[in-house]
Amino acid sequence: MSTIDSLSLTPIPPEDEALRRPVREFLTEAMRSVPAHVRAKSWSGYDSNFSRELGRKGWLGLTLPKEYGGAGRSPYARYVMVEEFLNFGAPVGAHWIADRQSAPLILKYGTEAQKQFYIPPVCRGESFFCIGMSEPNAGSDLASVKTRATPSEKGWTLNGQKIWTTNAHNCNYMIALVRTSGTSEDRHKGLSQLIVDLKLPGVTVRPIIDLSGDSHFCEVFFDNVQLADDALIGQEGKGWEQVTAELAFERSGPERLYSSIVLFDEWLSFVRTEAGRTPEAVRLAGRILGQLAPLRAMSIAVTGRLARGESPIVEAALVKDLGTGVEQLIPAAIADDLYSREDQDLPLELLQTLNYVTQVAPSFSLRGGTRDILRGMIARGLGLR
Amino acid sequence: MDDLFTDALRQLLADQCTPQLVRDIESGQPAAQLWKQLEESGFADALVSEDQGGAGLSLPDVFPLLELCGSYAVPVPLAETMLARALLADAGVKWPEGSITFGLGAASPDGRIHCSRVPCGQVADWVLMTHGGECVLLPVAEAETSPAVFPLDATLEWTAAAAREGAQRVPGEHDLRTLQACICAAQLAGALMNVFSRTLQYANDRNQFGRPIGKFQAIQHQLSVISEHTFAARMAAQIGCHSQGITPDRLRVAVAKARTSEAALEVASLSHSIHGAIGFTEEFDLQLFTRRLHAWRQTAGSESYWQTVLGEALVDHQSGLTLDLVRTTTDIY
Numbered sequence: 001m002s003t004i005d006s007l008s009l010t011p012i013p014p015e016d017e018a019l020r021r022p023v024r025e026f027l028t029e030a031m032r033s034v035p036a037h038v039r040a041k042s043w044s045g046y047d048s049n050f051s052r053e054l055g056r057k058g059w060l061g062l063t064l065p066k067e068y069g070g071a072g073r074s075p076y077a078r079y080v081m082v083e084e085f086l087n088f089g090a091p092v093g094a095h096w097i098a099d100r101q102s103a104p105l106i107l108k109y110g111t112e113a114q115k116q117f118y119i120p121p122v123c124r125g126e127s128f129f130c131i132g133m134s135e136p137n138a139g140s141d142l143a144s145v146k147t148r149a150t151p152s153e154k155g156w157t158l159n160g161q162k163i164w165t166t167n168a169h170n171c172n173y174m175i176a177l178v179r180t181s182g183t184s185e186d187r188h189k190g191l192s193q194l195i196v197d198l199k200l201p202g203v204t205v206r207p208i209i210d211l212s213g214d215s216h217f218c219e220v221f222f223d224n225v226q227l228a229d230d231a232l233i234g235q236e237g238k239g240w241e242q243v244t245a246e247l248a249f250e251r252s253g254p255e256r257l258y259s260s261i262v263l264f265d266e267w268l269s270f271v272r273t274e275a276g277r278t279p280e281a282v283r284l285a286g287r288i289l290g291q292l293a294p295l296r297a298m299s300i301a302v303t304g305r306l307a308r309g310e311s312p313i314v315e316a317a318l319v320k321d322l323g324t325g326v327e328q329l330i331p332a333a334i335a336d337d338l339y340s341r342e343d344q345d346l347p348l349e350l351l352q353t354l355n356y357v358t359q360v361a362p363s364f365s366l367r368g369g370t371r372d373i374l375r376g377m378i379a380r381g382l383g384l385r
Numbered sequence: 386m387d388d389l390f391t392d393a394l395r396q397l398l399a400d401q402c403t404p405q406l407v408r409d410i411e412s413g414q415p416a417a418q419l420w421k422q423l424e425e426s427g428f429a430d431a432l433v434s435e436d437q438g439g440a441g442l443s444l445p446d447v448f449p450l451l452e453l454c455g456s457y458a459v460p461v462p463l464a465e466t467m468l469a470r471a472l473l474a475d476a477g478v479k480w481p482e483g484s485i486t487f488g489l490g491a492a493s494p495d496g497r498i499h500c501s502r503v504p505c506g507q508v509a510d511w512v513l514m515t516h517g518g519e520c521v522l523l524p525v526a527e528a529e530t531s532p533a534v535f536p537l538d539a540t541l542e543w544t545a546a547a548a549r550e551g552a553q554r555v556p557g558e559h560d561l562r563t564l565q566a567c568i569c570a571a572q573l574a575g576a577l578m579n580v581f582s583r584t585l586q587y588a589n590d591r592n593q594f595g596r597p598i599g600k601f602q603a604i605q606h607q608l609s610v611i612s613e614h615t616f617a618a619r620m621a622a623q624i625g626c627h628s629q630g631i632t633p634d635r636l637r638v639a640v641a642k643a644r645t646s647e648a649a650l651e652v653a654s655l656s657h658s659i660h661g662a663i664g665f666t667e668e669f670d671l672q673l674f675t676r677r678l679h680a681w682r683q684t685a686g687s688e689s690y691w692q693t694v695l696g697e698a699l700v701d702h703q704s705g706l707t708l709d710l711v712r713t714t715t716d717i718y
Binding site for chain 1: 606698
């Protein structure tokens, strides 16, 4: 397959790599007293003050143009910065989706007025977005969404329900994939993306408690919500194409490699002690490193394609499927290592971190497209569908 | 890397290194004719500097050539000779005519030198080996040869006299296992790509239940997994070949050999599963490559060997973040 042998080791330009140092200095100080089991929440961790602090430093909207409050830098610069955030377990969840997906989407498809209105507050860490895709009867089969916006005198009337919407209860806006024409039988045709102000009358947000006790995702109900004309982002009926392009950004980034890295580093600290070091643990450490390294190279190579303006959807799916596999291997293998030891005091903080990551690990290969969906996309890329 | 080089070697191998020839040489027929053609093409001197008569390429430059040695199952040590000649030229040793492979030897008190499981030991002219901290070049013709598990490999032993008279000392310290692992990883990447392509083709061609088996979701997902492993292994093998000059970096090679070896096992298993019984026959070419996936996985250290190398580096690396070692092994400049 040409896709695979076309991806080569790709260097991060030195001017982008240079960003690592100030980011690391800031994070070393900011995360000093945060325990590992909290840092392990990674990009699910929510702290709006932290996001605003990053905004003040100019580290949000890094790739967005300066005229909209961004920093006008390359995707590699963002890669370096995000890699540091994730490895330190910084609480980046508040701005995560706005910064990664929503603002770039608005930049690509929005009108000038939409760009002026929505993007600068995102870059300041004052405006947070969520993505309304899944519905009770439209999960992996996303094209069957039933939430519908019908034209009204002033714009659109929105009715329906979204579910599993990450951070909806903390967000200002949702970019929702909804049907604006045709019926479910029309599948990909007739879908559009609308920006919904979540404070509008008729919007109800209900957090859902997950199995770890956190509530990071929500149900969102729309009952005759009145939207203005300019709620439409991009073209009416082109929502599917817009969503698909967006997913390449979502699937290949460092967040598909490092979801368990805080746990891994916490475990390594134990393995580095005299009591913790065993030949089995050393080999396991090497096994994980040996998988992470090529994955990072793949992820950077895909970033290189994105930087050149391409849309490497299949490559991104490959990275995500493999990367989430390592993310899930880490808690499973560490649990086996720790609990195979006889009569040993194990650090409680390590065990708590392990417990948290073990519980949330199933979500790694659900969010952003399940394994089965990704493998189907790869198969299509191979010409099998 | 100039694609002209890669294209030229690909064309040469497609014409000359046919599956039938690979079978013939594996079953003991002479490899001299193939070696002569390869030697005349000049590829064996690719890494030797231009003022010493080579092409002056660097290790990252020749990655595609090493990979092709894997994707065509080249049954002579072309990849090994490339690296060995570069090493010898660099050490100021005039290299001899003929092909060179690598070995890890041991000297017994009576002066005999023993070298187990030498890759391509049946067809190579010379073995570059280390024993007891010394690096020497020994002629295969003077050795007592006994079979190893893979048909092209051999266990070689030199008498004290043969070792004394035939050995050419190579100055400097040389990590031949790392070199061999680097080559194996690149060849594994090539063989994996070959196995992936032919398995994909087979899934499109083979009809059962009234349609190509590649239309079934279970088969599609298996092929997706093969493509993921192939992709990751190829990236890892590139990491292994990434160095400034001709000497690979041990940690990068550890990543390369560990990951390609893991992929070899998975892909060999899945490809046979998709091929069914036909893939299990001698006459079907799949076996030329899946047997190599296993052989190269087992050569110069399996995944666990190199994972231990990586693990020791990581555990001894006291600065804290795993990320920093991941960067050390993947960043290129």
